[in-house]
Amino acid sequence: MKTSAxxxxxxxxxxxxxxxxxxxxxxxxxxxxQARFEATGLKPGSPFPEVRIYDEEGKPFNTRSLKGxxxxxxxxxxx
Amino acid sequence: xxxxxxxxxxxxxxVYKSLAHPELHGYVGPVTLEERxxxxxxxxxxxxTKIPWLCDNMNNDLKHAIGDxxxxxxxxxxxxxxxVMRLWSDPDKLREDxxxxxxxVEKPTTVADLDMKxxxxxxxxxxxxxxRLRITEPMRPLKAEPLPSKHPFYVKxxxxxxxxxxxxxxxxxxxxxxxxxxxxxxxxNRVAPVRYEFSLPExxxxxxxxxxxxxxxxxxxxxxxxxxxxxxxxxxxxPVTVAFHYYACDEKMCIPVSQQYRIRWEPDPDxxxxxxxxxxxxxxxxxxxxxxxxxxxxxxxxREEAPEMLLRRFDRMxxxxxxYxxxxxxxxxxxxxxxxGPPPDLVERIMSAxxxxxxxxxREEAPERMRQRFDRMxxxxxxYxxREEAGQAAERIRxxxxxxxx
Numbered sequence: 001m002k003t004s005a006x007x008x009x010x011x012x013x014x015x016x017x018x019x020x021x022x023x024x025x026x027x028x029x030x031x032x033x034q035a036r037f038e039a040t041g042l043k044p045g046s047p048f049p050e051v052r053i054y055d056e057e058g059k060p061f062n063t064r065s066l067k068g069x070x071x072x073x074x075x076x077x078x079x
Numbered sequence: 080x081x082x083x084x085x086x087x088x089x090x091x092x093x094v095y096k097s098l099a100h101p102e103l104h105g106y107v108g109p110v111t112l113e114e115r116x117x118x119x120x121x122x123x124x125x126x127x128t129k130i131p132w133l134c135d136n137m138n139n140d141l142k143h144a145i146g147d148x149x150x151x152x153x154x155x156x157x158x159x160x161x162x163v164m165r166l167w168s169d170p171d172k173l174r175e176d177x178x179x180x181x182x183x184v185e186k187p188t189t190v191a192d193l194d195m196k197x198x199x200x201x202x203x204x205x206x207x208x209x210x211r212l213r214i215t216e217p218m219r220p221l222k223a224e225p226l227p228s229k230h231p232f233y234v235k236x237x238x239x240x241x242x243x244x245x246x247x248x249x250x251x252x253x254x255x256x257x258x259x260x261x262x263x264x265x266x267x268n269r270v271a272p273v274r275y276e277f278s279l280p281e282x283x284x285x286x287x288x289x290x291x292x293x294x295x296x297x298x299x300x301x302x303x304x305x306x307x308x309x310x311x312x313x314x315x316x317x318p319v320t321v322a323f324h325y326y327a328c329d330e331k332m333c334i335p336v337s338q339q340y341r342i343r344w345e346p347d348p349d350x351x352x353x354x355x356x357x358x359x360x361x362x363x364x365x366x367x368x369x370x371x372x373x374x375x376x377x378x379x380x381x382r383e384e385a386p387e388m389l390l391r392r393f394d395r396m397x398x399x400x401x402x403y404x405x406x407x408x409x410x411x412x413x414x415x416x417x418x419x420g421p422p423p424d425l426v427e428r429i430m431s432a433x434x435x436x437x438x439x440x441x442r443e444e445a446p447e448r449m450r451q452r453f454d455r456m457x458x459x460x461x462x463y464x465x466r467e468e469a470g471q472a473a474e475r476i477r478x479x480x481x482x483x484x485x
Binding site for chain 2: 030033034036037038039040042043044045046047048049051052053054055056057058061063064066067068069070071072073074075076077
């Protein structure tokens, strides 16, 4: 079993196993999401977008500070 | 991965973004930063993870900047440049990325190694009391802005519009008042029901422009109060304001609250998608994928065969507790009614004990397991479990995440 803690969010953040699957490869939903993803203009080698967000305590956090180490960012939510 | 690679100097963050699936497990979209932080605390509690979180701002700037994907992932190098970007998080590939960038790990940690304390969603009052609206037309969330209030929004408004309303200006609007489970309140049905009223600019008609929730016999419940309205806004793009009045009640307080939302006739791209309509069929493709783990071909998956994503929920999916997950159990567990609610077949299983066909289950008819919890299921204490009470029990079981053992 190769998977590890990062799967927790990928699968569980979305609340139930039934929701945990990515859009069907080659399907219209996947194409729509992929197009929007690519429309950002981001690609390997690009700087990560600079956005003012917050840490989990509510203190301001600038994504510009994500430097100095390799960083893994996984997006999710509660459901 | 966090356990393996954080000591090697890799930093990990989850980023909280707006809800992709509002109403799932009763959670509703936060309307303030503080409520988003509450959601993060709730996610940490229910997921049992120690990975730090970042929180997108209320304009969803980060979500928009990285392409609005719900479960994307990025790996950045020490200069802050993107090394890997993926539309959908893939832990196996991420591990390969980190092995390539930072170095392999001799004995990768699995989720099972972590003994993570996964907690259920907060308990609320019973649901399944007030029937949900069945809407089969596709609806889109509207931009709805809460107006300043001295109280928290114990109840959140969700407004949606059908295609005709967004296009021609004449169509249907869904109005749903949803309790926020993080505040632990319920509808107290001994006091006045929720009431709404629109303030309409000239040229916009909404029918009915005022309304109130149903009278409910049960003392308390947590079902949303929903309305389907006819709207004719002509050519107007003027926003409308809806005021709503309710009592926010828990075990210690019951206070009257009046709040307002301003609704714009624009789809909210960050509004997420609430499931509505007839019950969904179990996702066959995913079930097939899981069943591929049946290495010995006996038609069931043992704990040893289970992939990680199943292993973390093995006890919940193993409905009969025999130590194996079958295709039938997967199908039953993964089936859901519209907008949550108890799996209908679970209610049917409870009601199947009704031997004399009087529409209720007596203590004598109840099988042993159900008899052990009969008094709790028999909410009104009349000595029978009605279909309504079976629905409440099924919902409690679903929320608890435990096996349905009627």
